[in-house]
Amino acid sequence: MDVQKLILRSKSRGECYKFLALCFHLPQKKLFLNENLPANLTSALKHVCPDAAEYSTQMGEALSQYSDEELSIEYAKLFVGPFELKAPPYGSVYIDDGRRVMGDSTLKILKTYQQSGLTIKDDFKELPDHITVELEFMYYLIFKELEFLEKSQFESANDIIKRQGIFLNEFLGQWIPPFRAKIIEDTGNEFYRLLGDCVFSFVTNDMEYITILVEKYFPRSSSGA
Numbered sequence: 001m002d003v004q005k006l007i008l009r010s011k012s013r014g015e016c017y018k019f020l021a022l023c024f025h026l027p028q029k030k031l032f033l034n035e036n037l038p039a040n041l042t043s044a045l046k047h048v049c050p051d052a053a054e055y056s057t058q059m060g061e062a063l064s065q066y067s068d069e070e071l072s073i074e075y076a077k078l079f080v081g082p083f084e085l086k087a088p089p090y091g092s093v094y095i096d097d098g099r100r101v102m103g104d105s106t107l108k109i110l111k112t113y114q115q116s117g118l119t120i121k122d123d124f125k126e127l128p129d130h131i132t133v134e135l136e137f138m139y140y141l142i143f144k145e146l147e148f149l150e151k152s153q154f155e156s157a158n159d160i161i162k163r164q165g166i167f168l169n170e171f172l173g174q175w176i177p178p179f180r181a182k183i184i185e186d187t188g189n190e191f192y193r194l195l196g197d198c199v200f201s202f203v204t205n206d207m208e209y210i211t212i213l214v215e216k217y218f219p220r221s222s223s224g225a
Helices: 003-023 029-034 037-048 050-063 068-080 091-095 104-115 131-150 154-186 190-217
Strands: none
Touching: 003 037, 003 131, 003 190, 029 037, 029 050, 029 068, 037 050, 037 190, 050 190, 068 154, 068 190, 091 104, 091 154, 104 154, 131 154, 154 190
16 A cells, blocks of 8 residues: 555545535635635545536636625525525434434434544534534544554554544435435525535545545454444
8 A cells, every 4th residue: 555645645535525514614705715715625626536626616616606695595595594494414314214403313423423532512503413514524534544644553544544434334425415416406506506516526436435445455354443
C-alpha cells in the first residue's frame, strides 16, 4: 500500500465531507462566495470523485442566480419547516419505520459518537443524525485516520478506516439516496438540486472506495467495531 497516496486521498476526502457539511448550513450567499465554498469543494472532489465535481462546479454557477432570501426560503422549505419538511435532513426518517425523528437509529448513532470519544454539548440544537452532523463525523474519522497514518500507527489507522465503512453502510450511506430523491422531487431551486446530486454522488463513491480499500489491504479478521 502506498501510504503517501492514501494520505493525499484521505485529505481530499476529509475536505469533501467538511465542505459538503457547510453547504447544508443555513445559506449565506456572501459567506459561501467569500470562502469560495463551491470552488473549494470542486477542487477537493476532483481528486476523489470527478463525477461529483461536475455537480459542485454547476452549484457555483447556480448560486449567482439566487438572492439570500430565495436561498433561505428554499432551505427552510426543504430542511427546516415550520410546516411539513419536504426533505427531512435526519437519517432516522429514512432508516426507521414510520418516518419519525429520534428513532432507534438515532440512539444507535449517538452511541457510535460516544464510542469514538465524542459527546453532544448541552447547547447543541440539532439531532445526532442531522445531515451536517453525520458529514462532520466522517470528517472527524478521516482526521483521526490521518493522525495515525502520519505517525505510522497503521493498525489504528486500519481500525478507523473500517469504522468509516461501517458508519457509511449503517447510517449516512443508507439514507443519502432517498434524501437526495426527496430534494430532487420537491425543489425547483437549481443550487439545492445540484447539492443533492453532489452529496449522493460523492458518498456513494466513497462507500465503494472504502469497501475496496478494506478488502484489498485489511484482513477481514481484524476488529472494526
